[in-house]
Amino acid sequence: MxxxxxxxxxxxxxxxxxxxxxxxxxxxxxxxxxxxxxxxxxxxxxxxxxxxxxxxxxxxxxxxxxxxxxxxxxxxxxxxxxxxxWDRQPAGTLRVAMGSGFGRAYVLPLLGEFLRRYPAVLPDWRFDNRQVDLVGEGFDAGIGSGLELRPGMVARELGRVAVVAVAAPAYLAGRPLPGHPAELAQFDGIVRRSRRDARVYSHALGNAEGETAAAEPRPCIVFDDPEAMCQAAAMGLGVTLVPMAFALPGLESGALLRLLPGWSADGGPISLYYASKKLLPMRTRVFIDFVVEQFGQREFARRVRA
The missing domain is CATH 1.10.10.10 (Winged helix-like DNA-binding domain superfamily/Winged helix DNA-binding domain)
Known part of the structure; x- marks a missing residue:
């Protein structure tokens, strides 16, 4: 043998x-x-x-x-x-990969409570917007969207995110608010370029009646990072279309206002990625359960929908 x-x-x-x-x-x-x-x-x-x-x-x-x-x-x-x-406390290094902006906004605030519960676990977290190879790079888990599901990995959805149009109150002052996505063409746009293939994103928004329409503000700034797009929008530089997970802090603080309520696009799921093994290391099991519990208590899935 x-x-x-x-x-x-x-x-x-x-x-x-x-x-x-x-x-x-x-x-x-x-x-x-x-x-x-x-x-x-x-x-x-x-x-x-x-x-x-x-x-x-x-x-x-x-x-x-x-x-x-x-x-x-x-x-x-x-x-x-x-x-x-068996009968031990979770311990050891917990390697987790997550997007930098999303991780700082939604995962890092949970760390204090996690360490209070599991003081023997050493978080070793990577905040990186690139697509990591969880298996190849030896991570216990990953949180984000669009990660490649390699053999032996599963994705547990935490919430499905809407893409919405937002702008700063100062930018909108004195301008008539758009009533239809097509009217965004009259506004300065902070648009997004894909890091994967360098193309500029285009969006079609839909409403509850099943109508869809192109939403294309006039490009004046091009970024490849949704957090930077929200920051530029909050500075009053134009309208941007971003996933709700990135827009939410600005919307809740009043730095941003939502345009076209009732119109949105599907931005895909935010998921927790980990190995599909039946018996994961205890540190990984408790982390998965903790994240699912905390995101549920904070109603993350409801808050990031349109």
């Missing part, structure tokens, strides 16, 4: 696509992971990976082995981890 450490090195390397990323997850050195894989290959008499300078790729034999052992090994490893944690 193969040592579990060799098999786990193989599975993590296959999931992450590199020995270095697998090593971070396993808290080993890349050399140790590579050695485990080489030993496993010699023992089986099968080459498991095609190696290149950029990425590991499973061979046909590696694909077959992964399909056969990934599920059973995860069950065994989780059972061992669960037994080790």
């Amino acid at each position: 193969q040592p579990l450490s060799h098999l786990e090195s193989f599975i993590r390397s296959a999931e992450a696509g590199s020995f270095s990323a697998a090593a971070r997850r396993l808290e080993m050195t890349p050399a140790a992971v590579s050695k485990n894989i080489a030993t496993l290959e010699r023992s089986l008499g099968v080459r498991l990976f095609q190696r290149s300078t950029r990425r590991l790729t499973l061979t046909e034999g590696g694909e077959r082995l992964l399909q056969q052992i990934a599920g059973p090994l995860a069950t065994v490893a989780d059972a061992v981890a669960g037994a080790a944690e």
Whole structure:
């Protein structure tokens, strides 16, 4: 029988696509992971990976082995981890990735209560607007929208976000308020450029009667960050269309006003991402339950809808 450490090195390397990323997850050195894989290959008499300078790729034999052992090994490893944690307090480093603006506004304020409940957990959080690879970079969880669901990951929806039009009271002073999305063409627009493909976003807003219409203010500023767009709008520089999660602080403080109430677009879900294993580390399980509880108590899903 193969040592579990060799098999786990193989599975993590296959999931992450590199020995270095697998090593971070396993808290080993890349050399140790590579050695485990080489030993496993010699023992089986099968080459498991095609190696290149950029990425590991499973061979046909590696694909077959992964399909056969990934599920059973995860069950065994989780059972061992669960037994080790029985009757213990959650502890260890909790690595979580989240968008910078969203994380500061909605997740960071929860940290004090989380640490009060679980003082032995060490939060190691990344505030980054890029799309991270949760599996490959060794994160326990991620919070945001549009993350790629790699094999072995699940997404738990926290709320579905509406895209709305907002502007500062000072900008709107003396201007007739728009009554239809098409009228936004008469206003200065703070528009968004995608970081992924550099295109400028366009929006079609809909209402309860099922009508849809283009909402395209005249571009005068182009940003790639919705938090910056809201800040510029609050400065009185124009109208912007942003997800409600980013507009909400300004709307609640009065720095921004909502235009075209009753009109919005679907901005997609904000989700909590984590491994689909039945028995997660205790620190991850309590974090997931805590976030779901706190977002529910704060009625996040209701507040970010139109």
